[in-house]
Amino acid sequence: MNALQTKPRTVPLSKRGMSFETFMWVFTRVTALAMYGFILVGLIGAIAMGALHEMTFVEVIRWALVSNPGHVESTNVQDIAPWASAFWRTVASGMFLTALAHGIHGVIVIVDDYVASASGRNWNRYISMAMFFVVMGAGLYVIWKA
Amino acid sequence: MEVTVKIFRYNPEKDARGNYVTYKIEAEPTDRILDVLEHIKGKTDGALSFRRSCAHGVCGSDAMRINGRNRLACKVLVRDVGANITIEPLLGMKVKKDLIVDMEPFFNNYKKMTPYLVNNSPLPADGRERLQSPEQRARFDESTKCILCAACTTSCPSFWANDEYFGPAAFVTAHRFIFDSRDEGASQRLMVLAETDGTVRCHTAYNCTDACPREIHITQAIGDLKMAMVTGKLE
Numbered sequence: 001m002n003a004l005q006t007k008p009r010t011v012p013l014s015k016r017g018m019s020f021e022t023f024m025w026v027f028t029r030v031t032a033l034a035m036y037g038f039i040l041v042g043l044i045g046a047i048a049m050g051a052l053h054e055m056t057f058v059e060v061i062r063w064a065l066v067s068n069p070g071h072v073e074s075t076n077v078q079d080i081a082p083w084a085s086a087f088w089r090t091v092a093s094g095m096f097l098t099a100l101a102h103g104i105h106g107v108i109v110i111v112d113d114y115v116a117s118a119s120g121r122n123w124n125r126y127i128s129m130a131m132f133f134v135v136m137g138a139g140l141y142v143i144w145k146a
Numbered sequence: 147m148e149v150t151v152k153i154f155r156y157n158p159e160k161d162a163r164g165n166y167v168t169y170k171i172e173a174e175p176t177d178r179i180l181d182v183l184e185h186i187k188g189k190t191d192g193a194l195s196f197r198r199s200c201a202h203g204v205c206g207s208d209a210m211r212i213n214g215r216n217r218l219a220c221k222v223l224v225r226d227v228g229a230n231i232t233i234e235p236l237l238g239m240k241v242k243k244d245l246i247v248d249m250e251p252f253f254n255n256y257k258k259m260t261p262y263l264v265n266n267s268p269l270p271a272d273g274r275e276r277l278q279s280p281e282q283r284a285r286f287d288e289s290t291k292c293i294l295c296a297a298c299t300t301s302c303p304s305f306w307a308n309d310e311y312f313g314p315a316a317f318v319t320a321h322r323f324i325f326d327s328r329d330e331g332a333s334q335r336l337m338v339l340a341e342t343d344g345t346v347r348c349h350t351a352y353n354c355t356d357a358c359p360r361e362i363h364i365t366q367a368i369g370d371l372k373m374a375m376v377t378g379k380l381e
Contacts, residue, residue, distance in 0.1 A: 004277040004278065004279060005276070005277075005278070005282070005327040005328065008379075008381060009327065009332070009379075009380040009381060010377075010378045010379050010380065011332050011333050011336060011374070011378040011380065012378060013378060015333040015336075016332075016333055016336035016337065016340070016374075016375060016378055017336065017337045017340045018340070019340040019341065019342075019344075021340065021341070021342055021344070021346040022340045022346060022375055022376070024346070025345075025346045025372065025376075026376055109346075109349075112308075112347075113303075113304055113307045113308055113347065113349075114307045114308070116308045116309075116310050
């Protein structure tokens, strides 16, 4: 009898565990991809707006990164009202929240590299989460009230 | 040729902190750094302490920082580093004396990886060995080359910052067994790797790959482990 192992070797999730750290490692990769998606949507919007003739490169980038109507006020686009719609504010909010969560988690990970004590790491999380909520409130206010 | 060798010295019974001592000796360009150290210890300063064993790049005992890079003293020639040589103990570990560091935490992390084959299944019907194809063997071939010299772990900025971090050498050990088709202990190893000080602390600086005297692609091996943790696939 041939004793060669030929079955595919896989370990189910229940037996390999998905710690919070591993989950957040995946989260960081997924949010990075999601940001590329939001930027692509923003670029398509900018082209539809007339980016080739009505906007500078800097304005295109500003809009693509956060599709806030305030970012196209200084352009030659005649009617910016359609670009201040709920859809584009939602896209801007999505990009902003994704980037914020990605960035704050990055800060937590990097600080954790230098702080090994449990209490230090807890403080790192408290301060980072407080920053998260403050910046989130300010950012969403700007996007939806601008 | 005359060689100027600056060596980190520390005697815990006399010194509050380490200092550097400079020696000038005659050496051949083809001499190894280990030969230079032996020369100094034998003819100039018998108190100089360093680890060595096989002296042929197999045992991993004489890993140290040579001109700022982690290398094996027995595999570096004088002509490779020039006439001005600085030799220091590995970074990130407690210095016990001169170039000797405390390897105990390093081997504790190694032990956490269950560094042996786990297989509780009955023997094959013929009662002989568990066979493995060349392709299955090739999957973990690189990680079998590790000599546990600690050059990788002590070159890692994540380890310098946090000595609780398991470190690249422990991950290479995990890789060696997790991807072995005969092994059945992947689950327990993946559980350990998923801990706070596991593979998520690797930020792919690639220092470990540069430092490895066995030229193991360590960062790639850690990437394999991360994918196994996420997908569960061990092929």
